[in-house]
Amino acid sequence: MLDPGHGGDDRGAHGPRGLSEKVAALQIARAVAAKLEAAGFQVAFTRDDDTFIPLWDRAKKANEEGADLFISLHLNAARARSARGSEVYFLSLGQGDDDEVVAAENAGAGAKPTSGPDSVVASILDDLAQKAYLQDSERLAVAIQAQLNRLAGIKERGVKQAPFIVLRGAAMPAVLVETAFISNPREEQKLKDPAFVAKVGNAITQGIRRYFAAGNGTVRRRAVEGPK
Numbered sequence: 001m002l003d004p005g006h007g008g009d010d011r012g013a014h015g016p017r018g019l020s021e022k023v024a025a026l027q028i029a030r031a032v033a034a035k036l037e038a039a040g041f042q043v044a045f046t047r048d049d050d051t052f053i054p055l056w057d058r059a060k061k062a063n064e065e066g067a068d069l070f071i072s073l074h075l076n077a078a079r080a081r082s083a084r085g086s087e088v089y090f091l092s093l094g095q096g097d098d099d100e101v102v103a104a105e106n107a108g109a110g111a112k113p114t115s116g117p118d119s120v121v122a123s124i125l126d127d128l129a130q131k132a133y134l135q136d137s138e139r140l141a142v143a144i145q146a147q148l149n150r151l152a153g154i155k156e157r158g159v160k161q162a163p164f165i166v167l168r169g170a171a172m173p174a175v176l177v178e179t180a181f182i183s184n185p186r187e188e189q190k191l192k193d194p195a196f197v198a199k200v201g202n203a204i205t206q207g208i209r210r211y212f213a214a215g216n217g218t219v220r221r222r223a224v225e226g227p228k
Helices: 021-038 055-065 099-106 117-131 134-148 185-191 194-213
Strands: 002-004 070-076 086-091 156-162 174-181
Touching: 002 021, 021 070, 021 194, 055 070, 086 134, 117 134, 134 156, 134 174, 134 194, 174 185, 174 194, 185 194
Parallel strands: 002 070, 070 174, 086 156
Antiparallel strands: 086 174
C-alpha cells in the first residue's frame, strides 16, 4: 500500500518556488508504483488523486486490503534552506527523533475519540498492531534508506523513529519516507524533474525488493479476494 502524503485542502509543506508536498508525494507514489508493478508487485494507493484522507484512515485502508507493506511518502521541510537529503522513519511508541517533523506530518490528523473506554481499547489495539511489526519495519526502513543514499546528490540522514499517526494501527511493516527537502531550492527543482522522480521510484522499489530478498518478510494473503 502506497500512501501519498496530504491531499485536498492539506497541501503539506511547499517549496520556495511553489511546489506543494501533496503534488510531489503523489508523483513519487506513481513512480514507485510503476517500478513495483514492473517487478511483479501488486500496488494499491490510499489516494490516487487530489483527495484528503484522514491520517487515521490510511493504515485502515492497508489493513482492509491485506497489504504486505505500508509505505507513506512525504517531503521534508526545514527553516534552514540548506537542509537536504532523505530520511526513512518507522514507528516509535514513545518519544520520536524529530519533534518538528512529527508535528508537521501529524498536523490535520482529523478527529478521533480521545476519551472513553472504546477509545482506550482502540489506542491499545493501534499500538499492538504495529508493535508486532516494529523489527520488520526497522529492517524495511534500513533497506529503503540504503538505496536512497545511492541517489546522486542525496545526503544520508539516516533511519529514525517517530510517533507518526499514519503508521499507528498498521498490521504490517510500515515506514514513512521523507524523500527530500522540498524547502531546499535545489531539491525542489530535482523533484520537478521526471527523471529524478523515476530514480526515487526505482530506489524505493529496490529497497523493498532487498527487504524481501533478505528474508525479512513474507507475503501474506490478501484480506479482500476478487471474484473467482
